[in-house]
Amino acid sequence: MHLSDSGDGAQSRKFKKKVHGLRREILRFTKDLIGIATENPPGAKYSECIEFISARLKDFGLRTRIIKISSHGDRAHRRYCLLSSYGKGKKKLYFHAHYDVVPGTDAKHFKPYIRGNKLYGRGAADMKGGLAAMVYAVRAVQLLNAELDGQICLVIVPDEETGGKAGSGHLFERGYIKKEDGIGMLMPEPTSGTIWNACRGALSLSVKIRGKPVHVVLHKDGVNAFEQMVSLSAALLKYKKTVERRKTKYAVLPGESRNSILMLGGLCQCGTNFNVVPGVCKFTIERRINPEENFARQKRRLLAIFDRFRQTGMKIDLEILQEGESAGVSPDSALARVLVRSVGDVTGQRPRFNMCPGLLEIRYYLQNGIPAYAYGPGLLAKAHNPDEFVQVERMIDCASVYGLTALRLLAGKDGS
Ligand SMILES: [Zn+2]
Numbered sequence: 001m002h003l004s005d006s007g008d009g010a011q012s013r014k015f016k017k018k019v020h021g022l023r024r025e026i027l028r029f030t031k032d033l034i035g036i037a038t039e040n041p042p043g044a045k046y047s048e049c050i051e052f053i054s055a056r057l058k059d060f061g062l063r064t065r066i067i068k069i070s071s072h073g074d075r076a077h078r079r080y081c082l083l084s085s086y087g088k089g090k091k092k093l094y095f096h097a098h099y100d101v102v103p104g105t106d107a108k109h110f111k112p113y114i115r116g117n118k119l120y121g122r123g124a125a126d127m128k129g130g131l132a133a134m135v136y137a138v139r140a141v142q143l144l145n146a147e148l149d150g151q152i153c154l155v156i157v158p159d160e161e162t163g164g165k166a167g168s169g170h171l172f173e174r175g176y177i178k179k180e181d182g183i184g185m186l187m188p189e190p191t192s193g194t195i196w197n198a199c200r201g202a203l204s205l206s207v208k209i210r211g212k213p214v215h216v217v218l219h220k221d222g223v224n225a226f227e228q229m230v231s232l233s234a235a236l237l238k239y240k241k242t243v244e245r246r247k248t249k250y251a252v253l254p255g256e257s258r259n260s261i262l263m264l265g266g267l268c269q270c271g272t273n274f275n276v277v278p279g280v281c282k283f284t285i286e287r288r289i290n291p292e293e294n295f296a297r298q299k300r301r302l303l304a305i306f307d308r309f310r311q312t313g314m315k316i317d318l319e320i321l322q323e324g325e326s327a328g329v330s331p332d333s334a335l336a337r338v339l340v341r342s343v344g345d346v347t348g349q350r351p352r353f354n355m356c357p358g359l360l361e362i363r364y365y366l367q368n369g370i371p372a373y374a375y376g377p378g379l380l381a382k383a384h385n386p387d388e389f390v391q392v393e394r395m396i397d398c399a400s401v402y403g404l405t406a407l408r409l410l411a412g413k414d415g416s
Contacts, residue, residue: 009345011408015403015404015407016400019140019400022136026132026396027119027395029136030112030124030129031112031121033052033128033131034112036049037101037110038099038100039100039104040100040101040158040159040162043073043079043159046073046077046080046099047080049099050080051066053082053099054082057082057154060139062086062138065082065084067080067082067176081167081170081171082155082156084153084156085151085153086138086152087141087151087152088150089151090181092150093153093185093405094155094182094185094186094365095138095153095186096155097127097130097131097157098156098157098160099131100158100160100162101128102126102384109121117391118391118392120389121388121389125190125376125379125382125385126189126190126378126388127188127190129377130188130189130390130395133188133376134154135154136399137152137398137400137406138154140400141403141407146407148410150410155168155177157171160361164361164364168364169364171364172367177370182365182368183334183409184333184335184409185362185370185373186372186374186402188402189376190377191356191374192379192380192381193351195336195343195352195353195354196353196356196362196374197336197354197362198248198291199359200289200326200356200357200359201293201326202324203287203299203302203320204284204323205285205318205321206267206283206284206318206319206321207282207306207317208281208282208316208319209229209314210279210280210315211224211279211281211315212277213276213278214276214277215276216275219277222277223279224277225270225271225278226271226278233264235305235309237264240264243261244262248290248355250328250355251354251355261288262285262286262288262302264286266284269282269283284321287302289326291326291327291328292328324363328366329362330371333371334371335409336371339351339401342400342401342404342405343375343401347397356374357380360374377391377395
């Protein structure tokens, strides 16, 4: 594509037109994807889904590689990643998307349908609509015969909804994605029209205090796990005050807090009856760590509180329910600037940068020095929702945004 002399406007118009020509195909592909119920947990229909995506990319004439992760999941729930690429050269721009979805609560969640301008179904917003937009962004670039100085690399992963260990974690651990050549990463999480350039880390703990249950009249022979929990909680609440004074410099959505988070008692369970000294007390702790805080240090500090109480004889079992590091990147990298320009050209709007309130897989790339951003067609409020949908026009727009961003960032010698 030779567009250097006809300017930005012509480039984006031409690209949008190409994407619009693919509209029916994009919608069909998204519906078919939603129809494969890749519920996680447990990680269902992964092989069917990955084969389906791979077949489509092969139809386009692209190379694909399916990576089977034998170390995770039983035979019926194997994990698979898919790598594919378009273009040649050293520079790599990653288009990263997950194909697992949170479980549906109704069989109709996997029978997608369009009403008005909305495509309904589990994963429409998070993130099969976005995944389809990325696949077809690559297709549009290919159909325009664009000469790229580098590659667009599709990275399709499972297990994002449960921490990403057997998906993105595996790819980085085994060196499938390397720091050296990566010039950036985009992922289509449901960002509600904004760009996420940061995410909080999460450390979720389940705490079990083991006491000794006896009848209340014999209470002197028992060990009251509830009363021990109260003294442990007092120390945690004191620490909470210190933690929650810290504020992030990243922008958050209206109504959200910039403060770091330590929450107690999301789940709480204790005792067997009113007249029995409680022998077990269980509760959860939710620590959400700002990008400016050091995850490892914060984890150590929190765990040290339990050690202190163990030394006094308290019997505490800890289970880590989930952990993931915080991450953040400047809104001023080359990729961020090109992304903002492309969003502006396609939608007429200037997107804001925000911190994602939850964990985000940009962290795997940022830890490896690759600038990474999330920008996707869905609305955050609709992700994981019973009436999850994606707006069709937003999907089509996003396909144009991704493709244009890639063309501009990997512009070949002829300015294409
Ligand atoms: Zn997601």
